[in-house]
Amino acid sequence: MHYTTGFIEELGVRLGTEATVRLLALHGGSAIRVPPQATLDHPLCRVLGEIPFDRLVDTWPDHVIEIPSADEIIDGYRRIRSIARLARAGISAVEIARMLAIKQRQVINLAHEALTLKLLDAAHLDAIKGDHPT
Structure with a gap:
């Protein structure tokens, strides 16, 4: 997935502002693999919270997502x-x-x-x- 400025907005809509900021802060400038199914013990679940993580998995199951850096x-x-x-x-x-x-x-x-x-x-x-x- 390639970054566009709209991608950050889409993350914010789907995950919520707080979870999106945490994702950008902790994983900005890198790629993350979204698992095919949400599990409570997944590291992204601990970062985002259960509900935002479920939304991430529902939206991009089993995808690699490039998280843009602040720059x-x-x-x-x-x-x-x-x-x-x-x-x-x-x-x-x-x-x-x-x-x-x-x-x-x-x-x-x-x-x-x-x-x-x-x-x-x-x-x-x-x-x-x-x-x-x-």
């Missing part, structure tokens, strides 16, 4: 903020992608996140997309 989370939000700033300045997705050394599709996806975060309005999002299909 990755902050860098992700900085990139979104940079894309929003450049888009508001009228720079196209193609040029933003070139400037940030990422793909145009990534720019558009992150611009959608900027829209959700109210860092960018719909008109600027439409402007940077140009002829790129969504």
